Amino acid sequence: FKDAGFNMVMIHGGHGNLISQFSSPLYNKRTDGYGGSLENRARFTIEVLDKVREMCGDDFVIEMRISADEINPEGMHFDETLKYIDLIKDKLDILHVSAGLHGEVKYMRNWWQNYMMDRMYNVHYAADVKKAFPNLKVATVGSIMNIRMAEEIIASGKADFVAMCRPLLADPEMPRKYALGHEDDHCPCLRCQYCGQRLMIPAVINCAVNPYLGNEREFPDGRVKKADKKKKVAVVGGGPAGVVAMLTLVDRGHDVTLYEMTDKVGGLIVPGSVHSFKQDFRDYLDYLQRQTKKANARVLLNTEVTKDILDKEKYDALIIAVGARPITPNLPGINKPHVHWAADACSGEAMIKGKVAIIGAGAVGVECAIDLKQHGHDVSLIEMAPNMDHLSISASGASYELKELIGELKIPLHLNCRLDEVKDKSVICTNVRTAEKVEFEADMVLLAIGMASKLDVVDSLRHSAPETEVFVVGDAVKPGLIGHAVMSGFKAAAYI
Template identity: 30%
Template sequence: MTAYPLLGSPLQLGPKTARNRIWMTAHATLLVKDHLFTEAHIAYYVARAKGGAAVITMEAMASHPTTQPYKGKAFAFDPRMVPEYAKLAEAVHEHGTLLLSQPWHRGRQTNSVTNGLPVWAPSAIPCGVYREMPHVMTGKDIAEIIEGYRLSARYSREGGLDGVEVHGMSHGYLLNQFLSPATNLRNDAYGGSLEDRMRIVMEILQACREELGPDMIMGMRLNSDDGHEGGLRPNDWADLAAEFEATGLIDYISLSHGTYINRMLIYPTAPEKHGFQLDATATVKARLKIPVVGVGRIVDPGEAEAYLTEGKLDFVGMARALVSDARWGAKALSGEGDKIRPCVGANWCMSTIFAQAPIGCIHNPSAGRELELDEDTLEPAETPRKVVVVGGGPGGMRAAWTLARRGHAVTLYEARQRLGGQVRWWAKADSRTELVGIVDWLEARLGDEDIDIRLNTRATEADLAGFDAVVIATGSTGLRHGWTMLRPEKWGGDPLPGADLPHVMAYSELLETDPVVGKRVVVFDTMGGRQGAVTAEYLTQRGAQVFFVTQLGQPSPDLAASRDWGKVHGMLRRAGVTFYVDRELTEITPNSVTMRDLYTGETETLGKIESVVMVQGGSANDALFHALGDSVETHLIGDAMSARRVNDAIKEGELAARKI
């Protein structure tokens, strides 16, 4: 028996049966080498199959050489994929999971930088993200694309996969561009009427089914809402889905949202409502008899069961939730749903891909690194030791948990009254409240182990005597000297004139102590990450009028990696934040700040300022580490090493705990 009977129930999927309703949807990993899958891929997919996913759609693979946004893309049209598929299928099938490929083409939503080939599209309309003029596809080009999908299906069959999910109709990719009158301006057999706009898709479906035969699954990835003016909306997609089902060629439809005009409809960060896509999904599903896969920030098994009960979907599609916890399904269906590591909507998984690094998770260090950091195969310590962890932030908590699971006797010191460190401060901003799930989950895991936790205790050298090893996770303290990175010679001397005044504070002081700030506040952000945006948001929540000053060309440019910079900028503008870019502060007085334009040298003064908050990164709290010296085995992690990101602290806590 399970608390989620529908979620755990099998369902027919074309000629095969899925053992439950949990479906891992396709997402990039950058584990690809030479356009082929790797041993790391096998470990990644096996972890999710073993963890309870009934169906896995592997990451989107190029159906033609013209769709290569970066080198880490598998080529589905390459016969070298056959033995790769065979290895993957054998490993995944061992756990009763169905494995599908996903050939696709990005169309105009890519660039020609990586492969040196022109961007192909049905019409010469550039993408708003890549802004490259596409080549208008000829009849010969269209035939090449159809053949690429055919080959992709053939190699999937020869490689022993269970089926193919034809992609390109969702997220604004090539086949979506053909289907939508907003992006298809053709006047030949592949443009104009709905029938003609559908033609390329119909021909691809026919080609793929011919290769797959009746014994393999074939599905499609469609949008249920393009989400932009002139695009296809839920009723339009319902009509299209019904036409595709009527061919008798497909066994299921997987639905999503959005195009690159608004990528937050595809993979939104918190605080987007869980299940936000499912009303549109239900509109499409109402026209169909074949199973429907639905997605849209489904992260909780109770929510998933409710959506199934309401009939909004037949399969629960998840990507980021299964990046966060590979054992999501096994935990949910075995009565341990409360132990699922929650997806907190941080989109660190997207940021890693943006940086051309393998997929990662903000608080699952094993994601993409299953071969070396699999949580379920943690080796016990050869010799249990007495280990102390100093600092109860996410890095220290992770270190303590892994140390205890390996059999060490662990003591954890935390100077404050609550575990969680800076994560709890950042979660004070309305858009970041889900972040608290990171440390709440870790706190619960510490409760599962026999760990001596000492709160409200600032550890000293004397306290650490008698321990065999020490992990220093004491975090960092925000800087407030007022100089940008453009003035490195100033960092070791006096602060910016006025930066030492009592109404000037670092972001860490603001978020931890909630001082009185007044009605007009300057945020000076030199980092360009999320810290400045969260600080500004939190101040507006407290009723302040915020003036956001940065030496960078735009506020918080690093949010381009998580794809939500537009969403965040819009939120802050609606809250009344005024931005000043390309500026550095030159002076702070008790009631004003003066700033200088970096490129013209002109100065401007903002008056009636009651507080100034500096977002300049942090100074590592490493005094205890240096005081210990070589007297004991010591490991320095997280912000105590250098102020960085949550995922760095958690990963380093895990690595340190595995070394001891």
């Protein structure tokens, strides 16, 4: 590295990688001079650090990452880590303090936090290390979302350096925006773990809110090119796909009109961000709304678009981002007045009363159940699947926290149950495993069984511009995650 022109290196000695496998009692079962006591288990680390120093000299900065606590009951814990640090502190320049292990989600979550977890999650470890070793330069990492948080950490003496990954994937220009006083233009990370999911495929890493990431060959400068010809373009729908499409079209120099049928942009992020534990999504919603207000586009809220409206404007191109609507099954009693979409209940659109039965235990249903339970309501979950493995599809890594909260809050979870009928004070279900009928008390029924694309709306609008210049994006194509919506809206707009 030094011969290649680098001035420093970070050696990864945490998360269950090779070096930490020697230092950790979880992995190291050796009986020779490299196993047993902490001094023996630290021997490999010391030899690595000594060799780097020998080869690179005193003018080369060595940073080493460790897991302050591996969390696994059989792993290294913080009290022993402090002793470990004492053995290696004079052989490095910066100690980079993280936590957790690779492998199992319940240990990975400590270095790869999701939206259900506290921000600045591991800073307390770095602060305690700094107190124990005040002369050691300490770096901290983990859900440090922006420069303001970083400056607070450093100013308070909790750490000397702050490391970030995902916030800079979401917005590589974030530090510059803060330096120039444009922090409101900073696009926040959702901690949705879309980036990590891509690595699991494996595939080129993408970001849910930054469509340029992973598309550097198409957009090497991190921006779209100006259009060869300015066009009059309509975007129908102000969810994330529509707003990103609008912003991209404006960047390309087009004459853009955005239509949104409600009084605000944000689409399903609006009801999806109302829970107290969805701060990351509220930040992104605020960002979309701020950028919409600043954009050089005509934005028409409270406007439900029809074919006649579009035809009268004679648009050169059209992006249809009308999204999806909640699925309502055709069942007896489903239209009773105490049956609502789950998100409407949590956003205040429907008044909560009595015993609440939530039908569907995906992210929408589970988050709603947790929110209502935390506010003192009597709530239960009814799910047709035999287990909760499916939750990771809609909630990604947060599924671990969500499932834990179902247990901690003692929310009744009825698996293998298919809704058959809604009555005034109960719901009738069939146990799909035994074929038995079961009845659950319910004064209120909340549906969370999925979304369906508004194909009827798409079909009514898609002939209002030349066919080759009409693009359907986001949930209007297929209901999915924010990342899919953002990327499809961006890609459509980038080539008009």
